[in-house]
Amino acid sequence: EAQVTQNPRYLITVTGKKLTVTCSQNMNHEYMSWYRQDPGLGLRQIYYSMNVEVTDKGDVPEGYKVSRKEKRNFPLILESPSPNQTSLYFCASSSPGLNTEAFFGQGTRLTVV
Amino acid sequence: DAKTTQPPSMDCAEGRAANLPCNHSTISGNEYVYWYRQIHSQGPQYIIHGLKNNETNEMASLIITEDRKSSTLILPHATLRDTAVYYCIVRPNTGRRALTFGSGTRLQVQP
Numbered sequence: 001e002a003q004v005t006q007n008p009r010y011l012i013t014v015t016g017k018k019l020t021v022t023c024s025q026n027m028n029h030e031y032m033s034w035y036r037q038d039p040g041l042g043l044r045q046i047y048y049s050m051n052v053e054v055t056d057k058g059d060v061p062e063g064y065k066v067s068r069k070e071k072r073n074f075p076l077i078l079e080s081p082s083p084n085q086t087s088l089y090f091c092a093s094s095s096p097g098l099n100t101e102a103f104f105g106q107g108t109r110l111t112v113v
Numbered sequence: 114d115a116k117t118t119q120p121p122s123m124d125c126a127e128g129r130a131a132n133l134p135c136n137h138s139t140i141s142g143n144e145y146v147y148w149y150r151q152i153h154s155q156g157p158q159y160i161i162h163g164l165k166n167n168e169t170n171e172m173a174s175l176i177i178t179e180d181r182k183s184s185t186l187i188l189p190h191a192t193l194r195d196t197a198v199y200y201c202i203v204r205p206n207t208g209r210r211a212l213t214f215g216s217g218t219r220l221q222v223q224p
Contacts, residue, residue, distance in 0.1 A: 004156070033211070043157070043214040058211060090156050092212075099145060099164075102212060104156030 002027050006091050006105035013081055013112055021076045021108050023091030029103075031094045032074040033058065034066065036087040037107075043090065049074055050096075081112040117201045122219040125195075131188040133218050135201030138182040145204045146177060147212070148186045150197040157200065157214070160186065191222045 004025045013019050025032065033048035035058075045058030049068040063085055065077040074093075078085060088109050094102040118136040125131040137146065147162040161168055161175045163184070168175045174187040188195055200217040 035212075035214075037154075042216060043212070045211040048211065088154060092156075099162070101147075101159035101162065102149075102157075104158070106156050107154060109154075 002103060004091055004093050004103050004105040006089070006108050008108060009106060010109050011111070013110070015082055015112055016080050019078050019081060019110075021078075021089060021091075021110070023074045023076065023105060024072050025074075025091075025093040025103065026072065027093060027095070027103065028071065029093035029095050030071070031096060032068070033092050033102075034064070034074070034076050035090045035092065036060065037090065038087050046076070046089075081110075083112050086110060086112050117203055117215055119199075119201055119215065119218045121216060122221070124221050124223055125188075125191045127193060127222050127224050128190055131186075131191040131195065131220055131222070133186040133188075133199050133201075133220065134183065135185070136183045137201070137203050140181050140203050142181075146175070146181075146184050147202045147204055148173070148175065148199065149202065149212070149214075150195075150199045151217070152194075152197040157212075160199075162204075191220075193222050193224060196220060196222045 007022045030051045034046040035043040037043045044060045047066040049055045091105040092102045094100045145162050148160040149157040151157045161173050163175045177184045198217040198219050200214050
């Protein structure tokens, strides 16, 4: 079954404690991205990757890092989480081109206290 | 990026067709119209997309006006499980290919 898998689904952490949210896809997609969703602000793109070792900033990259060492994985790293990063996070993947659909993971609800 | 305008909410009776409108008057000639939906706080789910012609798949139909300035998503026989927020998105013609989710339309299917 084609899917994008995120882990963990829920996470409560403290300010400053580094964390990683993993994302894996089994569709051999080149393109992957991370979004965050906040009430009243919709989904906003954090980072994206066009292929292995190729990453770039989205609309709200501050406070986040990503890496793309393998095609299937695209982890999101918060080196020093802050309360304003409390949000619902989604990973997505798609194949190249304009005429393709994006597949989204189930979401990770992060709370930073 | 082309902006989209959707009504904030709509109701539909179960079993009836749900017609969700979207305005995208600044759409460029090679930009596609995509529809996604989000059920509660789950990951957005792709529904359908199109460029110029009307499209139909197992989930829905997409009607795009001839001038491409607006479109309508049609769920032919809405069920309670179709209750969700529906997003109309114009896909930018850039390498970043970010999906810009607006506020969407909250569709409530009534029993």
